Amino acid sequence: MNETQTRTxxxxxxxxxxxxxxxxARRPLSxxxxxxxxxxxxxxxxxxxxxxxxxxxxxxxxxxxxxxAAVVAxxxxxxxxxxxxxxxxxxxxxxxxxxxxxxxLAPEDLPERVCPSLAAVDMGxxxxxxAVCATGSLILAxxxxxxxxxxxxxxxxxxxxxxxxLVPDLPAVFEGLAKGPMPSAVNCVSGVSSTGDIEFVYxxxxxxxxxxxxxxxxxx
Amino acid sequence: xxxxxxxxxxxxxxLPRVGEATAMVLSRAGVAPELPAGQTxxxxxxxxxxxxxxxxxxxxRFVEIFEDAPVIVSPSASCTAMVRKYPTLFEAGDPWRDxxxxxAARTFELGEFLVDKLGCPDLGSRYVARAxxxxxxxxxxxxxxxxxxxxxxxxxxGLTLLPLAHPERCCGFGGAFSVDYPEVSQAILAKKIDDxxxxxxxxxxxxxxxxxxxxxxxxAKRAVPVKALHLAEVLAGGEL
Amino acid sequence: xxxxxxxxxxxxxxxLADGExxxxxxxxxxxxxxxxxxxxxxMPDFTDRRARAVAVRQATLDRLPDLLETxxxxxxxxxxxxxxxxxxxxxxxxxxxxxxxxxxRLAVKSKSMVSEEIGLNEALAAAGIEAVETDLGExxxxxxxxxxSHILAPALHVSKEQVSALFAEKFGRTSTDIxxxxxxxxxxxxxxxxxxxxxITGANIVVAETGxxxxxxxxxxxxxxxxxxxxxxxxxxxxxxxxxxxxxAAVLDILPPSATGQTLPVHLSLFTGARRxxxxxxxxxxxxxxxxxGRSELLADPIxxxxxxxxxxxxxxxxxxxxxxxxxxxxxxxxPGPMGSILSSVLKDAAGDxxxxxxxxxxxxxxxxxxxxxxxxxxxxELRRRQAEQGTDTATKSYAALARHPLLFGxxxxxxxxxxxxxxxxxxxxxxxxxxxxxxxxxxxxxSKPFSRRFKAMAKRLSRAQAKGGRS
Numbered sequence: 001m002n003e004t005q006t007r008t009x010x011x012x013x014x015x016x017x018x019x020x021x022x023x024x025a026r027r028p029l030s031x032x033x034x035x036x037x038x039x040x041x042x043x044x045x046x047x048x049x050x051x052x053x054x055x056x057x058x059x060x061x062x063x064x065x066x067x068x069a070a071v072v073a074x075x076x077x078x079x080x081x082x083x084x085x086x087x088x089x090x091x092x093x094x095x096x097x098x099x100x101x102x103x104x105l106a107p108e109d110l111p112e113r114v115c116p117s118l119a120a121v122d123m124g125x126x127x128x129x130x131a132v133c134a135t136g137s138l139i140l141a142x143x144x145x146x147x148x149x150x151x152x153x154x155x156x157x158x159x160x161x162x163x164x165x166l167v168p169d170l171p172a173v174f175e176g177l178a179k180g181p182m183p184s185a186v187n188c189v190s191g192v193s194s195t196g197d198i199e200f201v202y203x204x205x206x207x208x209x210x211x212x213x214x215x216x217x218x219x220x
Numbered sequence: 221x222x223x224x225x226x227x228x229x230x231x232x233x234x235l236p237r238v239g240e241a242t243a244m245v246l247s248r249a250g251v252a253p254e255l256p257a258g259q260t261x262x263x264x265x266x267x268x269x270x271x272x273x274x275x276x277x278x279x280x281r282f283v284e285i286f287e288d289a290p291v292i293v294s295p296s297a298s299c300t301a302m303v304r305k306y307p308t309l310f311e312a313g314d315p316w317r318d319x320x321x322x323x324a325a326r327t328f329e330l331g332e333f334l335v336d337k338l339g340c341p342d343l344g345s346r347y348v349a350r351a352x353x354x355x356x357x358x359x360x361x362x363x364x365x366x367x368x369x370x371x372x373x374x375x376x377x378g379l380t381l382l383p384l385a386h387p388e389r390c391c392g393f394g395g396a397f398s399v400d401y402p403e404v405s406q407a408i409l410a411k412k413i414d415d416x417x418x419x420x421x422x423x424x425x426x427x428x429x430x431x432x433x434x435x436x437x438x439x440a441k442r443a444v445p446v447k448a449l450h451l452a453e454v455l456a457g458g459e460l
Numbered sequence: 461x462x463x464x465x466x467x468x469x470x471x472x473x474x475x476l477a478d479g480e481x482x483x484x485x486x487x488x489x490x491x492x493x494x495x496x497x498x499x500x501x502x503m504p505d506f507t508d509r510r511a512r513a514v515a516v517r518q519a520t521l522d523r524l525p526d527l528l529e530t531x532x533x534x535x536x537x538x539x540x541x542x543x544x545x546x547x548x549x550x551x552x553x554x555x556x557x558x559x560x561x562x563x564x565r566l567a568v569k570s571k572s573m574v575s576e577e578i579g580l581n582e583a584l585a586a587a588g589i590e591a592v593e594t595d596l597g598e599x600x601x602x603x604x605x606x607x608x609s610h611i612l613a614p615a616l617h618v619s620k621e622q623v624s625a626l627f628a629e630k631f632g633r634t635s636t637d638i639x640x641x642x643x644x645x646x647x648x649x650x651x652x653x654x655x656x657x658x659x660i661t662g663a664n665i666v667v668a669e670t671g672x673x674x675x676x677x678x679x680x681x682x683x684x685x686x687x688x689x690x691x692x693x694x695x696x697x698x699x700x701x702x703x704x705x706x707x708x709a710a711v712l713d714i715l716p717p718s719a720t721g722q723t724l725p726v727h728l729s730l731f732t733g734a735r736r737x738x739x740x741x742x743x744x745x746x747x748x749x750x751x752x753x754g755r756s757e758l759l760a761d762p763i764x765x766x767x768x769x770x771x772x773x774x775x776x777x778x779x780x781x782x783x784x785x786x787x788x789x790x791x792x793x794x795x796p797g798p799m800g801s802i803l804s805s806v807l808k809d810a811a812g813d814x815x816x817x818x819x820x821x822x823x824x825x826x827x828x829x830x831x832x833x834x835x836x837x838x839x840x841x842e843l844r845r846r847q848a849e850q851g852t853d854t855a856t857k858s859y860a861a862l863a864r865h866p867l868l869f870g871x872x873x874x875x876x877x878x879x880x881x882x883x884x885x886x887x888x889x890x891x892x893x894x895x896x897x898x899x900x901x902x903x904x905x906x907x908s909k910p911f912s913r914r915f916k917a918m919a920k921r922l923s924r925a926q927a928k929g930g931r932s
Contacts, residue, residue, distance in 0.1 A: 232873075240914060247926040259866070272845060390823035400819070404785055407476050409901060440902075440905070
């Protein structure tokens with residue numbers, strides 16, 4: 001059997017096997033659970049930091065630049081890779097990093113195989129599509145100038161989080177995503193990667209970044 | 221009020237004291253127990269071995285024996301649950317289906333009957349012991365009457381109930397399972413016995429005869445001085 | 461598959477005899493069970509969440525062919541390629557051919573029970589493709605040359621000393637410190653992620669309207685597998701589909717709490733098609749393989765159909781007294797525990813013991829724990845019935861025959877009471893027979909004078925009790 005025949009055979013078996021009886025009511029199922037969580041930096045930061053990442057709230061662009069420079073200094077960052085994103089421009093991320101002595105890769109500098117090229121890079125800096133207050137999750141959406149590898153391969157991930165991107169819960173993220181075309185990859189990241197695969201002992205930092213730092217942008 | 225006793229074969233031949241205690245407890249609750257003749261086995265054994273065909277004639281016998289009963293009471297949740305499944309053994313339209321349904325609707329596990337039907341969770345019983353409860357899966361999950369067992373025991377004077385670890389865990393009997401997979405059955409049972417011993421109780425109570433047999437025979441094999449009692453025996457107190 | 465079928469009885473007895481593995485297993489299962497219980501108890505709305513998830517899973521079964529066609533269109537529109545596979549051999553051949561044609565030498569794989577079901581690793585190895593498991597537990601198992609023992613935590617049964625020895629042998633670098641061992645594995649796997657020509661993942665939930673494959677994990681290996689290599693192959697079974705993102709959210713409300721006790725795992729990845737124009741990374745090719753392997757026939761089965769609602773959370777394994785005692789390997793099948801005993805009985809070319817549905821105490825803990833609303837004991841009972849129809853169970857037949865005749869039934873009991881009341885003789889004659897084995901850990905209290913012959917003698921006592929205790 002070729003693939004088309006297989007497809008037809010499977011689908012027709014499924015049609016024949018569908019539960020019989022009266023057609024079910026077409027009334028859409030009410031799926032939305034009640035949301036009880038507050039939408040503010042305090043709630044988000046509490047959930048986030050419980051999972052391992054660190055958080056700092058910047059009230060002005062200058063405060064954000066200072067926060068970024070401080071992260072770089074604290075973590076001994078020599079090289080970084082960034083997204084093309086208005087939120088990064090809002091804090092002059094490229095210039096701030098260069099000013100701090102960091103060599104910054106822009107998306108257009110990246111070669112054909114992006115992941116291997118970032119293996120030795122210290123930091124990836126991105127914005128977020130959403131941030132979930134209930135679970136401290138960062139929602140990263142891939143796109144042009146927004147490589148999947150940037151927040152994934154370097155040892156440190158720094159995310160800029162404008163206040164306007166805060167949402168209460170995951171269903172709110174999905175409601176937002178359902179409005180537009182789906183990006184090729186959306187990653188919902190809650191904390192730092194972990195495992196319990198050896199004797200159920202919890203270990204933080206398996207793959208991906210070993211540290212995540214979020215800078216809240218209160219004015220955006 | 222009269223109640224017909226539905227005595228599981230295990231109680232009839234191995235644990236008759238449970239039957240005696242059941243009769244006594246019903247009497248104390250103001251109910252006159254009657255024992256209809258001709259009872260054998262409800263067919264649960266065959267049913268769980270995948271033989272509803274062999275169970276069907278036993279269901280018909282049961283319906284004939286108990287059809288005139290005002291109410292039917294059994295000291296076993298698993299046998300009660302079997303009777304409740306009887307109607308499903310017959311096709312829709314088969315008169316036996318309705319007859320079985322009528323009998324099933326009047327069949328109750330002892331604790332369920334006392335609490336839910338009679339509204340009598342306190343029989344004024346007295347049993348002085350430090351004990352723990354093995355809440356049998358058949359009583360709690362299959363029949364959903366675990367609350368009745370707990371209410372009845374809470375009202376017994378002199379009885380101290382000690383919490384059992386992993387109360388939701390099965391004791392490993394499972395009918396034919398215990399013979400088909402003896403190693404697994406005994407491994408599960410051993411954990412239960414360890415948990416029972418760890419409570420420091422002098423007695424373990426259960427409302428299910430099959431768990432009672434399983435647990436008491438393991439306690440006996442290990443020569444552990446913990447008594448295994450049926451709910452009815454505790455409720456009957458010292459009056460046997 | 462081997463012509464000689466697996467024997468659960470023997471395998472479980474052997475598993476029970478292995479004290480070391482059992483101790484590790486005991487501890488791990490209690491821990492995973494406690495995590496789940498704590499998280500479910502902490503969710504005041506868990507009952508509502510479960511009701512919504514059950515409705516979503518039911519809605520999938522009610523419109524499965526439509527959903528698959530919608531999914532196919534959405535994935536294609538997002539630049540992905542959809543393949544249907546009838547059975548295990550077709551699916552693994554399809555993937556192997558696809559990768560071979562593209563010159564793939566090294567593939568990274570994330571944990572996928574479906575890939576175990578189709579024997580993908582063996583097929584890839586036969587085609588000369590190195591397939592590396594990247595989930596830490598699965599990687600350990602692969603290095604050891606074993607099979608997973610739990611659908612979520614495949615190396616649940618392995619001790620840290622065993623892992624330490626394994627790493628020393630394979631990497632020439634080891635430790636007995638678990639975080640340090642994890643770093644060793646990270647370094648070794650990172651090289652594979654960066655060099656791989658293809659990434660193979662499973663799928664936890666697949667959204668028809670958007671063509672999105674959702675995968676859940678804590679380690680980050682799936683995110684790397686789906687992001688770095690130039691080809692991504694996602695493998696799903698056809699019942700994993702749901703209609704919309706909102707429906708997926710309803711399943712996500714219960715899946716991580718039931719599986720690992722988390723509200724959300726560290727990584728939830730949504731992969732939709734291949735990389736788009738202008739994007740510099742992500743797979744250039746994305747293939748979605750939809751496997752049937754007996755499931756379409758299951759949809760037509762009114763009693764067994766509900767097993768298709770299973771979301772593979774593992775909750776039924778962790779509460780099952782049999783699984784708790786013997787672990788996953790004894791099942792000899794990809795899917796162990798209650799859900800596995802059902803699936804292995806109905807899937808095409810599933811290994812395992814044909815009598816597996818009988819290896820159950822009917823305690824009902826699985827159905828109570830199941831967030832998808834599957835009543836496993838009912839399904840297992842039906843499988844027993846279908847098995848028994850073909851068998852000749854003389855013991856059951858004779859017992860049932862006796863029970864139809866009260867006089868014979870009573871006489872048989874009386875005879876046994878006289879001859880061998882404690883079953884000692886039966887056990888002595890056949891110590892390895894059913895009764896002999898039953899009595900190894902038990903002392904049978906013995907057959908007694910029947911209750912029916914004692915009841916009449918109770919009349920006076922009963923009426924006294926009734927007069928004294930009877931309520932007005």
